[in-house]
Amino acid sequence: MSSTFHRAAAGIGMASERTRLRMVARLREQGIRDETVLTAMAQVPRHLFVEEAFASRAYEDTALPIGFGQTISQPFAVARSCELARGGKSIGLALEIGGGCGYQAAVLARLAREVYTIERIGALAAKARQTLSSIGVSNVKVRYADGREAASNVVQFDAILVAAGGSIVPPNLLGLLSDGGRMVIPLGTPEHQRLTLVTRTGDNFQQQAFDDVVFVPLKSGQE
Ligand code: SAH
Numbered sequence: 001m002s003s004t005f006h007r008a009a010a011g012i013g014m015a016s017e018r019t020r021l022r023m024v025a026r027l028r029e030q031g032i033r034d035e036t037v038l039t040a041m042a043q044v045p046r047h048l049f050v051e052e053a054f055a056s057r058a059y060e061d062t063a064l065p066i067g068f069g070q071t072i073s074q075p076f077a078v079a080r081s082c083e084l085a086r087g088g089k090s091i092g093l094a095l096e097i098g099g100g101c102g103y104q105a106a107v108l109a110r111l112a113r114e115v116y117t118i119e120r121i122g123a124l125a126a127k128a129r130q131t132l133s134s135i136g137v138s139n140v141k142v143r144y145a146d147g148r149e150a151a152s153n154v155v156q157f158d159a160i161l162v163a164a165g166g167s168i169v170p171p172n173l174l175g176l177l178s179d180g181g182r183m184v185i186p187l188g189t190p191e192h193q194r195l196t197l198v199t200r201t202g203d204n205f206q207q208q209a210f211d212d213v214v215f216v217p218l219k220s221g222q223e
């Protein structure tokens with residue numbers, strides 16, 4: 001590799017670090033208080049998860065195309081979801097439904113011991129796997145499946161983050177939440193949802209609605 005290439009690559013790196021820190025400052029102004037989440041977001045190179053043509057806009061507070069009609073979630077939505085899922089404590093096992101490009105999974109990887117992320121579009125799952133491994137994330141497993149059908153009688157998760165909107169919590173997912181676990185899911189209509197925290201105590205599930213958000217819809221089947 002030429003030294004010119006190295007200089008150019010380093011330049012891009014520094015510029016993106018500065019813009020990433022500006023993004024974090026903005027998230028703080030928008031009310032994100034969990035410093036562990038803010039630190040994680042200051043470290044994950046978000047520009048590597050979007051389509052190359054949009055890399056220069058990666059740190060704007062907006063959703064951007066990642067191909068296949070899907071988008072990377074807005075930084076604020078990622079930050080708030082992670083903050084609610086953590087509830088101030090580090091996470092053991094985390095499950096994400098709707099892995100998309102893998103960005104939120106990369107942030108979660110810094111907040112949890114182990115992360116499973118499920119994506120229903122095969123090509124996106126493959127791309128997420130590749131990006132995560134290229135930046136050295138080793139505690140995320142990407143699964144190609146319909147996350148609404150996810151079920152297990154051996155494993156439960158301390159945190160479940162649903163990255164696509166729906167009108168109800170998919171019933172299967174309630175059974176996957178551990179006692180004391182926290183699920184974050186956008187609930188509402190296709191045009192408008194509220195980020196909702198579902199906490200489990202024994203067989204009791206409590207719901208609390210937080211910020212207004214817009215997510216792509218949770219769909220069934222695989223592509
Ligand atoms: N977590 C991503 C957000 C991706 S957008 C990020 O970090 O930016 C939501 C993703 O959910 C899309 O990629 C979409 O294909 C996926 N999705 C929708 N319904 C799903 C389902 N039933 N199971 C798994 N993934 C689903």
